[in-house]
Structure formats: C-alpha cells, structure tokens
Amino acid sequence: MTYQITVTGEDIKFECDADETVLDAAERAGYSIPYSCRKGVCSSCEGGITVGTAAVRGQGTCSGQVDGVFLCQARPRTDLEIAPKSIKKIEPVSRKVFDAKVRKIEQPTPDVSVISLRFPNGGRSVFLAGQYLSVQMTDGDSRNYSMANPPHKNDGVELHIRHVPGGKFSETILTNLEKGSILSVELPFGTFTLNEEAQTKAILIATGTGFAPIKSIVEDQIKQNSTRALHLYWGGNTETDIYMQTLPQKWADKYDWFSFTPVLSDPAGDWQGRTGFVHKAVQEDYSDMPNLEVYACGAPMMISAAQEDFCGDSKLKEEAFYSDAFVPSGELTEEKTSLETIKQPTI
Ligand SMILES: Cc1cc2nc3c(=O)[nH]c(=O)nc-3n(C[C@H](O)[C@H](O)[C@H](O)COP(=O)(O)OP(=O)(O)OC[C@H]3O[C@@H](n4cnc5c(N)ncnc54)[C@H](O)[C@@H]3O)c2cc1C
Numbered sequence: 001m002t003y004q005i006t007v008t009g010e011d012i013k014f015e016c017d018a019d020e021t022v023l024d025a026a027e028r029a030g031y032s033i034p035y036s037c038r039k040g041v042c043s044s045c046e047g048g049i050t051v052g053t054a055a056v057r058g059q060g061t062c063s064g065q066v067d068g069v070f071l072c073q074a075r076p077r078t079d080l081e082i083a084p085k086s087i088k089k090i091e092p093v094s095r096k097v098f099d100a101k102v103r104k105i106e107q108p109t110p111d112v113s114v115i116s117l118r119f120p121n122g123g124r125s126v127f128l129a130g131q132y133l134s135v136q137m138t139d140g141d142s143r144n145y146s147m148a149n150p151p152h153k154n155d156g157v158e159l160h161i162r163h164v165p166g167g168k169f170s171e172t173i174l175t176n177l178e179k180g181s182i183l184s185v186e187l188p189f190g191t192f193t194l195n196e197e198a199q200t201k202a203i204l205i206a207t208g209t210g211f212a213p214i215k216s217i218v219e220d221q222i223k224q225n226s227t228r229a230l231h232l233y234w235g236g237n238t239e240t241d242i243y244m245q246t247l248p249q250k251w252a253d254k255y256d257w258f259s260f261t262p263v264l265s266d267p268a269g270d271w272q273g274r275t276g277f278v279h280k281a282v283q284e285d286y287s288d289m290p291n292l293e294v295y296a297c298g299a300p301m302m303i304s305a306a307q308e309d310f311c312g313d314s315k316l317k318e319e320a321f322y323s324d325a326f327v328p329s330g331e332l333t334e335e336k337t338s339l340e341t342i343k344q345p346t347i
C-alpha cells in the first residue's frame, strides 16, 4: 500500500510505502529533512503530523494534529500532511554498501581507536564532510560512526571510535579487529555538514570522538582553500580525551582563519589551558551569537546544554545550530506505545 505525503505550506508531494519511513521516502524523492541517528533516539528529525495517521516506532499511533513526531520512525497508515522543522530539495540520496578491509588500527589513547578502512576493488564513495556511515553487524544490528577523513580521500574511510564499556561494537567487535578484517559499511548518512551558503564565522564544538566529523570538515575547508573563519573548541574531562590535540594546534599555527581552544573539565595540575564545560567556554568568548553558526558534535548532554544556552541567553538563531549527538545507535529494544512519550526526553 502506498500513501501520499504532502508538506504544510509547501508545494511538495511524494509517495511513501506503508512499510517505509517518511524520512526514507522523502530522501528517495529528493528531499532532505534534518536527522541524525535514524533510530528514534536523538529527536533531530522531530516534526508535526498535521493531517492523517502514522505508526511511529517508540511513540505509538500518531494522528494529526500532533507535534514532536520522529519522522525517521513514522510509517503512514493514511495519506499524511507533515510539518518538518525544515525540508529542502537535494539530489536523491544514493548510498553504497562496501565490504571494507581494515588497513590500520591505531590507539592514540587507551580509550580511543582510529581505524582506517579501504574499500575493495578500487571502490570510491561520495560523501559530504561531516557525514557518517553505518557499520552492519552479522546479527542485523548496526552502529553509526562519522567519517574523519575529508571527502576527496574517498577510497576508504577513517573512523575514530571511543571504547564504551560493555559496548557490543566498540568493545567486543573492535578488540577482535585486526589488519585485513572485513567490515560491512553503508554510506553516506547525516545532515551535519557545513552550510555552504553562509560565510559567517562558525563555532565548532566537539567532545571526545565528536572531533571526527569536525576533522573531516576542517580538512575539506583546507582542500577547498576556504578562508571562512572557524573556531574549534574541543572539550574533555582530561587531556587524553583530546586525543589528537597537536593536529588542530597545527591548523591554528598555519591558517589565520582557524582558531583552536581545548577545554578540560577535570584537568591534571599542570594543565595551563581553559577549564570547565566546553560550551560555557564558548559563551565566555562569544556572549552574543546572532551572527554566528554553531556546529556541535559528541556527548548528547553537551549538545542539549549548548543549544539551550546559545539559543536562549546568547541569541543564536535556532536554525544556525547544527549538531550530531552521539546517542547510542543500537537497535531499539523497548517498544514504547504511548503518545505520552512524545516530547519526553528519550536519553
Ligand atoms: C550519528 C551518529 C554518529 C556517531 N559517530 C560516532 C563516532 O564517530 N565515534 C564514536 O565513538 N561514536 C559515534 N557514535 C556512537 C556509536 O554509534 C555507538 O553508539 C557507540 O560506539 C556505542 O556502540 P557499542 O555497540 O559499543 O555500545 P552498545 O552495545 O550500543 O552500548 C553498550 C552500553 O553503553 C551505553 N552507551 C552506548 N553508547 C554510549 C555513549 N555514547 N555514551 C554512554 N553510554 C553509551 C548503552 O546504552 C548500553 O548500555 C555515533 C552515533 C550517532 C547517532
């Protein structure tokens, strides 16, 4: 069964199969709705259903008028009119699956692995700086990891993976990987990409391995000879969380459009740099943000605190805050069936 999806206030119409999500159908038709995890956890894809009924995994049956619906989990049960946060025309999304071979594994600190994968048979991928891939596991489950390499280095990918204690992928599978191991990956996904239309200064904020997509973004800007002003704040508890500190320091020494501020919340006694929460350090330096863009990646708590404080006290425009929260990206095990879950925090 196929249903018609229309968009409130827009001349946009596309078809969606009953077993397809609204987000997937929009992409298939060449429209981009903001999203991050695609698992019903991060809430980036939240939008309204104005008319019609959808089955929404984790939220139950939603009938219009209802807000806060996860469009990445919504499957139509009637024709729908939806009200996403934003929607724009893109090339229809084309993704590839590769059986990629592990070329190198490095461990800059005990908690982080940097993995280089090479695509087979001269395969190349097309992706945008800041996007992520999905690692497919043999039991059908998957995990998301951001590409740390820039798009022009497209014969493989570099991933920065933080070890989560007890983690199915980041501990169990990762510790058994070695040079030559094969990982099935699908890419590209994600909307955490630099807004090319803006030339205003961009504040980049990372915690831990949230540095991965930011590395891709900055290396892409370097490749394009861009001079757009970027200021990176990289936060962690201790210095080991900022596991590649010399790289952004090198960029800052070389390019006058790039600045770097590492921030530690629990530093050792000899730390000379900034301390405290990373987003608070940004606010100390930029108390007024109406003319900035912010790109925040990593810990979900940092991202929600930054969004609230920047868009509140510091007057950042809502649409100028871009983020990828590294929420757990395993399959949802708990089916929530009540509309009461809508608008409730899910992490
Ligand atoms: C869009 C996106 C991009 C991502 N990119 C990266 C990346 O570049 N690098 C990276 O290291 N991670 C990234 N992640 C997180 C990653 O996808 C996994 O969720 C993470 O590696 C944990 O997977 P796992 O199988 O090891 O642990 P799981 O088996 O999924 O989880 C084990 C336990 O740890 C908890 N847990 C899972 N993740 C976290 C967490 N982040 N913090 C605290 N507790 C957690 C779970 O709730 C569970 O109880 C990204 C997530 C998203 C949504």
Ligand code: FES
Residues within 6 Å of the ligand: 034, 035, 036, 037, 038, 039, 040, 041, 042, 043, 044, 045, 046, 070, 071, 072, 073
């Ligand atoms: S993209 Fe839908 S909840 Fe994360």
